Amino acid sequence: MELIQEISTVYGNIKYGTAGKQSLVCLQNDFSSFPKTADVWKVYTEKWIKRERISNLDNFVILNQVHGDSIHQVMLETSGDAASSNLIWEGDGLYTELPNRLLVVRTADCVPVFLYSSKRPLVAIIHSGWKGASLSITERMIEKVIEMGFSQEELHMEIGPYIQGSDYEVGSDVANFFSHLGEEVCFPKGKDKFLLDVGLAIEKRVKEKFQRLGGVENSHTNVYGSPLYFSHRAKEEGRNLNFILWES
Numbered sequence: 522m523e524l525i526q527e528i529s530t531v532y533g534n535i536k537y538g539t540a541g542k543q544s545l546v547c548l549q550n551d552f553s554s555f556p557k558t559a560d561v562w563k564v565y566t567e568k569w570i571k572r573e574r575i576s577n578l579d580n581f582v583i584l585n586q587v588h589g590d591s592i593h594q595v596m597l598e599t600s601g602d603a604a605s606s607n608l609i610w611e612g613d614g615l616y617t618e619l620p621n622r623l624l625v626v627r628t629a630d631c632v633p634v635f636l637y638s639s640k641r642p643l644v645a646i647i648h649s650g651w652k653g654a655s656l657s658i659t660e661r662m663i664e665k666v667i668e669m670g671f672s673q674e675e676l677h678m679e680i681g682p683y684i685q686g687s688d689y690e691v692g693s694d695v696a697n698f699f700s701h702l703g704e705e706v707c708f709p710k711g712k713d714k715f716l717l718d719v720g721l722a723i724e725k726r727v728k729e730k731f732q733r734l735g736g737v738e739n740s741h742t743n744v745y746g747s748p749l750y751f752s753h754r755a756k757e758e759g760r761n762l763n764f765i766l767w768e769s
Contacts, residue, residue, distance in 0.1 A: 525537070525538030525539075526538060526679070528637070528639075528677075530637075530638075530639055530640070530767070531639075531640060532640075532641065532642050532767070532769070533620065533642075533767050533768050533769045534767065534768045535637050535644060535765070535766070535767045535768075536575075536764075536765070536766055536767075536768060537635045537637075537644075537646075537679070537763075537764060537765035537766070538681075538763070538764065539628075539633060539681050539682050539750070539761050539762070539763045539764075540569065540573070540761065540762040540763075540764070541682070541744075541747075541749045541750035541751060541759075541761045542748065542749055542750065542751060542759065543748075543749060544569070544573070544762075545569060545759065545762070547569075547572055548565065548568055548569060548572075551565075551568055552565060554758070555758045555759050555760065559583070559584070559585035559586075559609045560609065562583060562627065562760075563583055563609060566581065566583055566625055566762060567581070569762060570623065575623060575764065575766075576621060576622075576623040576766055580621055580622050580623060581622070581623035581624075581625060582595050582608075582610075582615055582622065582623070582624055582625065583609060583625045583626070583627075584609065584610055584611070584612050584613065584615065584625075584626060584648070585609050585610065585611045585612075586612070586613050586626065586627060586648050587611055587612065587613065588613065588631075588650050588652040588653055589612065589613055589652065589653065589656065589658070590613065590614075590653060590656035590657065590658040590661055591610075591611065591612030591613060591614070592612055592613070592614030592615065592616065592645075592647070592658065592661065592662055592665065593610045593612055593614070593615055593616075594615075594616055594617065595615060595616070595617035595619060595622050595624065596617070596619070597619065613626070613647060613648040613649065613653050613658055614626075614645065614646070614647040614648070614658055614661075614662050615645065615646055616636070616643065616644065616645035616646075616662065616665070616666065617643075617644060617645075618641075618642045618643055619642070620642065620767055620768065620769035621766060621767075621768055621769060622644075622766055623764055623765075623766045624644065624645070624646045624764060624765050624766065625646070625762055625763065625764045626646050626647065626648035626763050627648065627760040627761065627762060627763070628648060628681075628682075628683065628744075628760065628761050628763055629744070629751050629752055629753035629757070629759070629760050629761065630650070630683060630684035630689065630744060630745070630752055630753045630754050631648055631649060631650035631653070631683060631719070632647075632648075632649045632650070632654070632680055632681070632683040632719050632720045632723060633646065633647070633648060633649075633680070633681035633682070633683070633761070633763035634646065634647035634649055634659050634662075634678060634679075634680055634681070634723065635678065635679045635680075635681060635763075635765050636662060636663070636666070636676060636677070636678050636679075637676075637677055637765065637767070638666075638671055638675045638676055638677075639675050639676075639677055639735060640675040641671065641675065642767060643666060643669075643671060643676075644765045644766060644767050645662055645666065645765070646763060646764070646765045647659055647662055648763075649719065649723060650719065651691065651695050651698070651699075651717065651719050654698075654699075654719050654722055654723055655698040655699075657726070659678075659723050659726075659727060660726060660727065660730055660731075663676065663678075663727065663730075663731055663734075672733075673731050673732075673733040673734050673735070674733055674734075674735050675735055676731075676734055676735050677734075677735045677736040677737075677738075678727060678734065678736065678737050678738070679736075679737075679738040679739070679740075680720045680723065680724060680737075680738065680739040680740070681740075681742070681763055682740075682742040682743070682744050682747075682749075682750050682761065683719065683720045683742075683743075683744060684719075684743065684744050684745045684752060684754055685718060685720075685741060685743040685745065686706070686707075686708065686716045686717055686718030686721065687716060687743075688743065688745040688746070688754065689716060689717050689718070689719070689745075689754065690710070690714055690715070690716060690717075691714075691715050691716075691717045692713055692714065692715070693713045693715070695715075695717065696709075696715040696717060699717060699719075699722050700715075702721075702722055702725055702726070705718070705721065706718050706721050706722045706725060707722075720739055720741070721739070721741075724737055724739045744761070
């Protein structure tokens with residue numbers, strides 16, 4: 522596993538991380554090419570989980586990701602037998618208060634966001650590209666769990682590997698959503714071209730809106746040109762598998 526974290530809490534251990542090129546190379550014999558549909562990605566992810574022995578195969582959930590702001594709660598009726606069937610939600614965020622449910626999102630250049638409570642059972646994961654960030658999907662997730670009764674102080678957020686601003690060039694149509702955050706986030710190169718750091722944009726907006734959050738971490742790990750992670754801008758077809766669960 523290229524990047525994995527384990528956190529001990531009063532209600533159990535939280536495990537989250539990102540599997541990239543080195544962890545997924547073992548699947549080359551099973552797949553002649555990378556999956557193109559959510560259904561095949563589910564099979565691909567299932568084989569990876571089985572090899573890594575991360576969790577029970579009956580309790581993992583993935584998404585048909587659409588670069589939007591839809592998030593889904595994994596509950597008893599949508600886990601277990603249901604999760605092991607053909608249930609695949611359309612959206613870009615997952616959260617649960619249930620134990621031993623592996624939540625997975627795929628990224629290539631986009632930002633994986635991990636969220637958990639240090640006091641009560643809650644884990645969440647988000648896939649956020651510039652579109653998701655412009656729609657405030659991370660802020661929506663935090664707002665949703667606060668509405669459920671979780672306090673800011675007990676919530677911790679970490680931003681995983683994504684393409685850094687130095688390698689992510691966008692046009693003015695995209696930059697217009699982020700230029701107000703300053704040149705550190707959206708740097709003008711000239712000729713209507715900008716260098717955009719989506720992860721930093723998420724980090725800054727979360728810190729501004731939720732000033733009492735228990736923690737916000739961003740390792741600024743770059744996937745572009747990395748021997749560890751896949752990058753779409755580097756013309757790589759693979760996807761990094763980002764996951765989170767709490768083990769009771």
